[in-house]
Each structure stands twice: as structure tokens, then as C-alpha cells.
Amino acid sequence: MANIDDVAKLANVSTATVSRVFNNSPYVSEKARESVLKAAKELGYEPSILARSLAMKKTNTIGLIVPDISNPYYSEVVRGIEDVCNIYKYNIILCNADNSRDKEIQYIDMLKSRWVDGIIFHSDYFSDEIYDIFKDRKIPLVLAGRATNYDVPYVVIDNKKAAYDATKYLISQGHKKIGVIHGDLNGMKETVDSVDRLYGFLDAMKEAGLKVYDELIKESNFKAKGGYIAAKEMLKGSVKPDAIFAFSDVMAMGAINAIYDAGLRCPEDVSIIGFDNLDLAEVTRPALTTVAQPMYDIGAVAARMLIKIIDNKKISEKRVILKHRLIIRQSCI
Structure with a gap:
């Protein structure tokens, strides 16, 4: 199996140049970039995602914790999150907590160990204990569909x-x-x-x-x-x-x-x-x-907020309240 040294040798460049090419660095000439990509293709070389993530200190992965994925409400929220993450080239690790506080804590620790860049948390509760865990582990966080008095960004309706x-x-x-x-x-x-x-x-x-x-x-x-x-x-x-x-x-x-x-x-x-x-x-x-x-929008807005936070960009509002509507059908007279 080809490695980075093989690609550098065939392309007649340094291993540092190969690394810069696969990390999309702008500090590489177009000629060197073409040589590296051609050599990698000939050798069947694929860069290690883990190694690249460790080098960049970013995995392009977001954790998502929901209480009950069997509830159609959460499925629609997840769809909004997934669509936005797909646009920005982020992967999602979905965790179903089964309405268990213990499982939520286990998932937070698991996601931290997987080097996720941030977490979208959608749960029935956002307790003092859960807040302290996020604070201690220094994980970027956005709440979807859940308000809080803590200084944590969230997306909800009234x-x-x-x-x-x-x-x-x-x-x-x-x-x-x-x-x-x-x-x-x-x-x-x-x-x-x-x-x-x-x-x-x-x-x-x-x-x-x-x-x-x-x-x-x-x-x-x-x-x-x-x-x-x-x-x-x-x-x-x-x-x-x-x-x-x-x-x-x-x-x-x-x-x-x-x-x-x-x-x-x-x-x-x-x-x-x-x-x-x-x-x-x-x-x-x-x-x-x-x-x-607006279930889809709750998820989509939460994902955009978290990605901005991960990228160290300013978010205009930390507390986003979306509009609700009353839909009149036949079950009421």
C-alpha cells in the first residue's frame, strides 16, 4: 500500500508539499499540486482522514444527541441538520439517548473521545449537570428545540x-x-x-x-x-x-x-x-x-450556528426564536 513518501518520490516533491496539497493549502504551486494528485492517483494513495484531522485539529464531524429518534418530530429536525452539514462537508454521528440522562452523559463522553468539532443537543432537559459536563469538556454546543437560561446558543419556538x-x-x-x-x-x-x-x-x-x-x-x-x-x-x-x-x-x-x-x-x-x-x-x-x-428549520439553523462557532465566526443571535403557525383542519369545531 502506497504511503505519503511514495507519492512525494514519484511527484518529485517533499512530503510537506504532499501534505499541503491534501490539506488544501493555498501555498502550493498549481504545477506541484497537479504532480502530487497525478502521482497519488497512479499509486492509489488516499490520505489518512485520522492523521489529517489530528494535524488540523478538526474532524469535520458533528455529534447530534436526540432523546427518541422513533418520534417523527426528531426525524424532521435531524433532516434539517443533515442537509446543512452536507452543504458544509460535515459528517454527523447520531446518538439516540432513549430519554435517558445516563445515556446522554455517556454519549457526550463518547463524542468527545471521537474528536467531534461540536455537538447539537436536543433533549427534554438541559440540566445543571449536563451544562457542567459540556463546560468542563470545552465542547462547542448548540441546543435545538430547547431553551436555557445558560449562556448557550439555542433555536426554539415560543x-x-x-x-x-x-x-x-x-x-x-x-x-x-x-x-x-x-x-x-x-x-x-x-x-x-x-x-x-x-x-x-x-x-x-x-x-x-x-x-x-x-x-x-x-x-x-x-x-x-x-x-x-x-x-x-x-x-x-x-x-x-x-x-x-x-x-x-x-x-x-x-x-x-x-x-x-x-x-x-x-x-x-x-x-x-x-x-x-x-x-x-x-x-x-x-x-x-x-x-x-418549523422542525426542519430548527435543525438547519442550529447546524449553521454550530458550524459558525466551530469556524470562530460571530453569530448574530445566540437565542433564535422561530415562528409557529396554527393549522386549522377538521379535528376541531
Whole structure:
């Protein structure tokens, strides 16, 4: 197998010149560059990516940690990240943490050992412990879909305002007994999506002078089965909801099935509104009214921010808040 010395000898240049050619250095004449590339092709030589990365102290690799890749929301965010990384010639190491704090920490250490240039972190929580780990390891970091009070760049929507808008729409349709299916509230910490959305819901209900029934507030796990179970429990209670606001489309779809299994109709008996605007929302029956998150853009903007940070370029905004939209379909009347 040919090595760098063989290429230098055949091209009649120094090994330093060969190295500069493969590192795209501008300090090489066009004649020398052509000679080196021709010699490398004849010998079948390919430079060591690891050796080049160590020399340049850059691997052109980004780590990405998500809590549950089986959730279609995260798949769309990942697609945005991947498309931008492809444009800028970055590779991605994707880590699925399975909603485990321990796995997140393991993946951070693994990615650090793989010499990634930075990490995009998309998790249900951004705890003090996780922040300290990133700080100690000095890894460039951007949060996707997660806000924080720490001095860390992030890309999000205004979850509180989005939930407020969704609840106001249900109220405008005449609904008074509105149920909620939320995710883990993590001690009501503000940086958790479900907390911000719950506060938005409560603000809209209070503003309208409507009662919030404890038995109509159910916790779930952002999965269809979880949404089904939560809605089923709600519908069996003494206070029956006339509408349900699920904090994800997937949970909303499970809730629709629970309505039908209870012998009721959606939206005639119980209206449903979701959150995310997944592709499935449009083809669900009834088609799902939902809050649209710019999922692809969340990923794409986060990737651009991280690449700028890696390249020591200034980012104009460290806290990017993208717009949401309310998509009206057939699951609410």
C-alpha cells in the first residue's frame, strides 16, 4: 500500500508539499499540486482522514444527541441538520439517548473521545449537570428545540405563546372544559417544552375566566399509546372534556382513537388539537388541527450556528426564536 513518501518520490516533491496539497493549502504551486494528485492517483494513495484531522485539529464531524429518534418530530429536525452539514462537508454521528440522562452523559463522553468539532443537543432537559459536563469538556454546543437560561446558543419556538394561541382557538370555538395531555414537567422548570406549553394553556384559560379541571390534566410520554391511555382516563372521569389539547401530534392521534373507542365522535363530541404539524397530521382522520413547528428549520439553523462557532465566526443571535403557525383542519369545531 502506497504511503505519503511514495507519492512525494514519484511527484518529485517533499512530503510537506504532499501534505499541503491534501490539506488544501493555498501555498502550493498549481504545477506541484497537479504532480502530487497525478502521482497519488497512479499509486492509489488516499490520505489518512485520522492523521489529517489530528494535524488540523478538526474532524469535520458533528455529534447530534436526540432523546427518541422513533418520534417523527426528531426525524424532521435531524433532516434539517443533515442537509446543512452536507452543504458544509460535515459528517454527523447520531446518538439516540432513549430519554435517558445516563445515556446522554455517556454519549457526550463518547463524542468527545471521537474528536467531534461540536455537538447539537436536543433533549427534554438541559440540566445543571449536563451544562457542567459540556463546560468542563470545552465542547462547542448548540441546543435545538430547547431553551436555557445558560449562556448557550439555542433555536426554539415560543412554546408558551404557541400553546396560548391553540387554547384561545379552542375557546373561540365555544369549548369550556378543555383537557390537556402533556409530557414530563420535570418539576415545572421553565426550559421544558411541556412546562411552557402548560403555562400558555393556563394563561388563556384564566384570561377567558374558564375553570381548569385537575382531572382533565394528564401526563403522558409523547407517544401515541401514551396519548391514547391519557385520553381514555380523561373520558372515564366525572368531568367530561369537550376538547383536548395534546402537546404533540403523536399523542393527539392516540387521543382520537380513544375518543372513537369510547363510542364518541371527533370532533362532534370532542375536538382535538395537536402540536408539531407532522406529515401524518394531514392524513389522519379527521385531519388534525395543530400548532406547526418549523422542525426542519430548527435543525438547519442550529447546524449553521454550530458550524459558525466551530469556524470562530460571530453569530448574530445566540437565542433564535422561530415562528409557529396554527393549522386549522377538521379535528376541531
